[in-house]
Amino acid sequence: MRKAFILTLLVLMTAAIAACGNKEDSQASGQKEDSSHWKEIKDKGELVVGTSGTLFPASYYPEGGEQLTGYDVEVMREAAKRLNLDLKFQEYGIDGLLSAMKSGRVDMVINDMEITEDRKNEFTFSTPYKYSYSTMIVRQSDLSGIKTLEDLKGKTHGGGATTVFSKIAEHFGAKTKTYGNVTNDVYLRDVENGRTDFIINDYYLQSLALKAMPEIKVQLHPDLQFHQTESAIVMPKEAGQMKKDVDAVIKEMREDGTLTRISKKFFGGKDASKKPEQDIREIKGLDL
Structure with a gap:
């Protein structure tokens, strides 16, 4: 073609x-x-x-x-x-x-x-x-032991091998468990049961995925917003x-x-076509 x-x-x-x-x-x-x-x-x-x-x-x-x-x-x-x-x-x-x-x-x-x-x-x-930023899904019980991005070292991230999100995770010392073309619940349940520790992805996508599957005991990290994005x-x-x-x-x-x-x-009444107004952490030293 x-x-x-x-x-x-x-x-x-x-x-x-x-x-x-x-x-x-x-x-x-x-x-x-x-x-x-x-x-x-x-x-x-x-x-x-x-x-x-x-x-x-x-x-x-x-x-x-x-x-x-x-x-x-x-x-x-x-x-x-x-x-x-x-x-x-x-x-x-x-x-x-x-x-x-x-x-x-x-x-x-x-x-x-x-x-x-x-x-x-x-x-x-x-x-x-679309304009957005990255967030992180973690376990509800203990936030997967993560307080800052620096705490990702040694933990396991769930994601695609070639995504920006995996590059961010690996930049902070995590390893990535990769998947095929699976649905969101597979990713979320792996965090819940401990096969992985966290998932980095887009704020809007993760917010809506969690809303659609409230029975899975995971949540957005309350303190980590980083890497502003344009799609x-x-x-x-x-x-x-x-x-x-x-x-x-x-x-x-x-x-x-x-x-x-x-x-x-x-996106639940939110306008992702406009740039976010939040203070988003820039990740330094990572060439994307």
Whole structure:
């Protein structure tokens, strides 16, 4: 679906001229590649988007329902509608979503995917549709023995191997127990029964997951709020016109109140489309 792009200079003049020519040719060819692929998508009239389908309340199946929904899913549905494209979701585990993008199996990815410098080296992000920060789920009985982030050393974190949250946990000396494409209750019960000690994840997602499963004896840590985040739609690195068009509809959705309306529906009346006002701890010495 997406073809790899390799540019080879056949004739070298001088180092300066070659470097300049390489940059200009690469930009022109990259624009052509993006324009061609985006045109193919629009001509076909269908956009294929990767998501997990297991991340409540961003991308999930409601109990007893067969229709995928969630904040991210409904944002993507509205965006596709405004782009005049039919939308098809393909589901992958969290650690497989970006690989699906690289291999061309999906055109975009939406799954509460945080914008990071590492990811920006490989992919293009839309303008953010969600702002948040990280929190931590721990056992109700003893907060899993954690008072500060520095207490994570030697403890076990439950999460995906390639997530920002696992990087944070490991930065403070924890080890990560990884999972496949499992639902939230599996993560939560492992904390409850001691197989893991904590889960770092997005504040809004964790708040709603706990509300949906009150029988599991875990809670948000009352004192730890850290790592402010921005989530966006992920596109291939060379996306140019694709990004412009997607950014334009997200801007429309923000200005006409659509993002706020969808957010309040899935986040208990809270508006995740606006930056948080809390004092959030910045994690120093961690390159994300």
